Amino acid sequence: SEAIIFDTDPGVDDAQAIAIALRHPDIELLGMTTTFGNVDADTATHNALLLAELAGHEIPVAQGAAAPMVKPRHPAPAHIHGANGLGDIALPAVQGRADPRDAARFIVDTVNARPGEVTLVAVGPLGNLAAALQLEPALIDRVKRVVVMGGSIREGGNVTPVAEANIFNDPHAARRVLTAGWPLTLVGLDATHRCVLDPARMARIAAGQGRLGEVLADSYAFYRDFYREMLGIDGCCPHDSCALAWLLRPELFTTARGHLTVATEGEAEGQTVFAPENRGYIEPRWSRTPLVDVCLGADGEGVVEWIAETL
Ligand code: BDR
Numbered sequence: 001s002e003a004i005i006f007d008t009d010p011g012v013d014d015a016q017a018i019a020i021a022l023r024h025p026d027i028e029l030l031g032m033t034t035t036f037g038n039v040d041a042d043t044a045t046h047n048a049l050l051l052a053e054l055a056g057h058e059i060p061v062a063q064g065a066a067a068p069m070v071k072p073r074h075p076a077p078a079h080i081h082g083a084n085g086l087g088d089i090a091l092p093a094v095q096g097r098a099d100p101r102d103a104a105r106f107i108v109d110t111v112n113a114r115p116g117e118v119t120l121v122a123v124g125p126l127g128n129l130a131a132a133l134q135l136e137p138a139l140i141d142r143v144k145r146v147v148v149m150g151g152s153i154r155e156g157g158n159v160t161p162v163a164e165a166n167i168f169n170d171p172h173a174a175r176r177v178l179t180a181g182w183p184l185t186l187v188g189l190d191a192t193h194r195c196v197l198d199p200a201r202m203a204r205i206a207a208g209q210g211r212l213g214e215v216l217a218d219s220y221a222f223y224r225d226f227y228r229e230m231l232g233i234d235g236c237c238p239h240d241s242c243a244l245a246w247l248l249r250p251e252l253f254t255t256a257r258g259h260l261t262v263a264t265e266g267e268a269e270g271q272t273v274f275a276p277e278n279r280g281y282i283e284p285r286w287s288r289t290p291l292v293d294v295c296l297g298a299d300g301e302g303v304v305e306w307i308a309e310t311l
């Protein structure tokens with residue numbers, strides 16, 4: 001089974017992925033770390049604690065980045081995930097408390113305790129992973145892998161014509177994390193936009209989950225309105241669950257290997273720039289950035305069926 005730390009900004013699609021991480025028999029969820037993104041960091045921590053409690057799990061939740069490394073934080077527009085991150089539905093009170101450690105410290109401690117065994121799955125802005133790297137540069141040799149939901153290679157962006165939200169929300173952190181030189185897979189919009197979690201599958205999911213299922217279904221209903229208006233589709237892209245799908249079912253994705261970096265300024269701010277390996281470029285830095293794997297497509301039906309079966 002895969003031992004993971006789940007770094008998240010819940011978020012409607014984060015909540016679906018958290019439910020998978022808590023439920024899947026082949027995932028050992030060592031803890032969650034939270035960041036600003038879809039909501040502020042306090043709300044992200046609250047939601048992570050709540051979802052774990054609704055699933056009946058006691059796992060550590062460590063809070064992290066409250067703002068981007070360099071640019072000021074702009075609160076996310078509330079019509080996507082709701083002001084509370086979960087579609088503005090009424091939520092029960094949280095009993096548990098966050099881990100006293102900062103997210104970066106939690107990541108370093110947890111990976112150091114099990115060198116070579118822990119995969120970091122990051123589905124929000126990447127400040128916590130960047131901070132962990134700064135705290136312990138040797139992490140790059142100690143993690144098993146890093147899987148990032150973020151970016152877009154050929155698909156175009158969802159915040160700007162070229163930038164995806166998780167990268168755009170902290171491009172400087174993303175640049176550090178994506179160019180660090182650890183084994184890394186990017187699962188971006190090229191894959192996640194192929195996957196549409198339809199209302200019929202969501203109804204199946206809701207039925208089997210008790211109170212957690214209600215939260216997933218009701219927040220999904222809110223998120224669905226956004227997709228209907230924005231993309232004209234009936235259903236939601238389960239972006240963050242795709243990172244877990246890649247981890248357990250990589251054959252559902254097409255990937256390419258190459259050099260990857262992030263533009264941090266100007267019109268291209270937050271764009272992931274990918275150079276397939278073994279291509280000659282006149283500008284030499286393209287062959288110096290470490291190699292990573294990026295997803296260029298997905299079997300969308302296969303992925304959403306995997307999500308529905310898991311839940
Ligand atoms: C990503 O941005 C967030 O709104 C989602 O939770 C997902 O992680 C998709 O671009």
Ligand code: CA
Nearest residue numbers: 011014123124
């Ligand atoms: Ca997210």
